[in-house]
Amino acid sequence: MRRSHTARATTDKNPNGPTVRKTSPARVAEGDVSLGERATGWRRARTLAVVAVALAALVGLGWLERRSVRHSFTVLSHAHLSLIPFAISAEILSMATLARLQRRLLRAGGVRLSMPSTVVIVYASNAISVSIPIAGAPMSAAFSFRSFARRGADRSLAGWVLTISGVISTIAFVLIVAVGAVLSGNAVAAVVGTLGGLVIVVPVLGCLIALRHDRLRARLELVGAGGLRLVQRVMQRPQGDPRALIEATVVRVVGLRLKGRGWAFVFFMATVNWVANIACLALAILAVGSPVPWSGLILAWSVGVGAGSFGLTPGGLGVVEAALAAALVAVGVHAPEAVAAVLVYRLISFWLVDALGWMLYVTTRKRGRPAPLASDSPVDLNP
Numbered sequence: 001m002r003r004s005h006t007a008r009a010t011t012d013k014n015p016n017g018p019t020v021r022k023t024s025p026a027r028v029a030e031g032d033v034s035l036g037e038r039a040t041g042w043r044r045a046r047t048l049a050v051v052a053v054a055l056a057a058l059v060g061l062g063w064l065e066r067r068s069v070r071h072s073f074t075v076l077s078h079a080h081l082s083l084i085p086f087a088i089s090a091e092i093l094s095m096a097t098l099a100r101l102q103r104r105l106l107r108a109g110g111v112r113l114s115m116p117s118t119v120v121i122v123y124a125s126n127a128i129s130v131s132i133p134i135a136g137a138p139m140s141a142a143f144s145f146r147s148f149a150r151r152g153a154d155r156s157l158a159g160w161v162l163t164i165s166g167v168i169s170t171i172a173f174v175l176i177v178a179v180g181a182v183l184s185g186n187a188v189a190a191v192v193g194t195l196g197g198l199v200i201v202v203p204v205l206g207c208l209i210a211l212r213h214d215r216l217r218a219r220l221e222l223v224g225a226g227g228l229r230l231v232q233r234v235m236q237r238p239q240g241d242p243r244a245l246i247e248a249t250v251v252r253v254v255g256l257r258l259k260g261r262g263w264a265f266v267f268f269m270a271t272v273n274w275v276a277n278i279a280c281l282a283l284a285i286l287a288v289g290s291p292v293p294w295s296g297l298i299l300a301w302s303v304g305v306g307a308g309s310f311g312l313t314p315g316g317l318g319v320v321e322a323a324l325a326a327a328l329v330a331v332g333v334h335a336p337e338a339v340a341a342v343l344v345y346r347l348i349s350f351w352l353v354d355a356l357g358w359m360l361y362v363t364t365r366k367r368g369r370p371a372p373l374a375s376d377s378p379v380d381l382n383p
Contacts, residue, residue, distance in 0.1 A: 079344065080287050087283035091348050094276035098122050101269040102165050106148065108258040109157040113148075120360045121147045127357025130308075130315040130350065156249050165270075171201055172270040173305070176278075180298025221246050277301075277349060284345035285328070288337050296331025303327035304342075315350045 099118040106113050121144055129140035141162055148158040181192065210216035221243065228242040258266070278301050282292045293300070304324030308316030321342050328338035 079340070080289065083283050083287040084344070084348075087280045087287065087344070087348050088352070090276045090280040090283060091353060094273050094280070094349075095119070095122060095126070095353065097269045097273040097276065098165075098169075101168070101266050101273070102144075102161055104262065104266055104269070105161045105164055105258070106153060106157070108262060109153065109161070111148070111151065111153045111157065113151055117151070120364065123353070123357040124361035124364060125357075127354050127361055130354055131358070133313055136314075160249060165266075167204060168267055169270045169273065171204060172267060173274055173302075175201070176271065176274050176298060177302045180296075180302065183294070184296050184299055217250060221250060224250075280349055281341070281345045284348070285333065285337070285341040287344055288340040290333050290337035290341060293328070293331040293333055300324065300327035300331050315354060317350075320350075321346060 096119065099115065099122040102122065103113055103115060103118040106118075125140045125144045125147075128143055129136045132139055144162055145155075145158045148161060149155060153161065207220065210220055224246040225242040228246060232239075232242065278298060281301050281304075282297060285292050301324075304320050304327065307323035308320045310316070310319065313319060321339075324345075325335075325338045325342045328341065329335050333341065
């Protein structure tokens with residue numbers, strides 16, 4: 001009789017006591033795998049449910065506004081196609097400035113990375129961030145972290161490049177929205193926008209100044225270590241002594257070879273990153289034959305960006321379109337032209353950029369060769 005190699009539960013008969021049932025390690029492992037697969041299945045089902053609800057809401061909104069939607073497709077058929085290349089160029093500039101920002105921060109830490117390689121990382125990271133609901137941002141950060149680390153950046157430098165670039169981009173975004181609030185002519189929006197900008201900018205500048213003074217830096221390290229300790233309790237990472245990790249990170253940041261002109265350049269790139277995206281929206285509005293509502297354009301654009309930041313659906317699909325179209329209508333764009341402009345804008349800033357990012361990501365995974373570090377090295381797509 002052939003024995004099966006599959007692990008089974010066995011019983012040991014003890015003549016002096018009750019029968020003892022033993023479960024093999026293989027069966028325990030199978031149980032762990034099944035639980036993991038079940039949890040993964042629930043996460044996928046939850047994500048699909050959220051996407052389905054968002055799409056259903058979008059379809060319902062489209063049905064309620066079917067006249068405007070029908071008219072918007074008529075508007076698209078008469079769009080000024082000559083402006084589309086300029087809108088695409090604006091979005092390319094937006095992504096390129098983000099790459100320049102991160103490349104400059106890496107160089108301040110002693111790592112020289114070619115511009116083509118940095119652009120590939122930025123596009124692929126952006127595709128991961130916008131395509132995966134809810135978990136896209138941390139997965140995107142992890143991809144960029146590994147990509148920078150494989151190109152010579154140590155862990156603290158790679159982490160701080162992502163952190164500093166995110167902080168500076170946030171500051172630039174808040175200041176741009178504050179300017180938009182002032183331009184809108186609405187006194188309440190202007191006050192709220194200005195105060196919001198100060199709330200973000202002042203603490204960051206205070207921390208940067210404190211890092212240059214020993215006593216203030218020591219206090220910041222204590223506060224940072226306490227916060228990191230809480231993160232370790234919840235997330236079980238990063239491993240190591242919190243105080244030592246914070247001190248090592250602060251030493252790395254203080255040691256960055258980035259003077260005043262360097263910080264100005266980084267902030268300028270972050271600002272251009274957002275402004276170029278606004279220009280893409282303005283060109284999309286012009287392309288559908290509508291005048292641009294300059295006084296309210298920035299606030300309307302910020303509504304779309306804010307709607308997409310929740311990450312409930314891939315790229316904010318459905319949510320961004322509805323929010324941005326409604327915001328454009330609120331600042332004076334006719335509904336059919338607003339919907340058509342949003343479709344053109346999203347086709348460029350989301351679908352085109354996302355498709356290119358995934359193409360570069362797939363190419364990256366297939367090539368599998370070490371990446372160049374020198375700025376004059378040939379392009380390599382390996383993360």
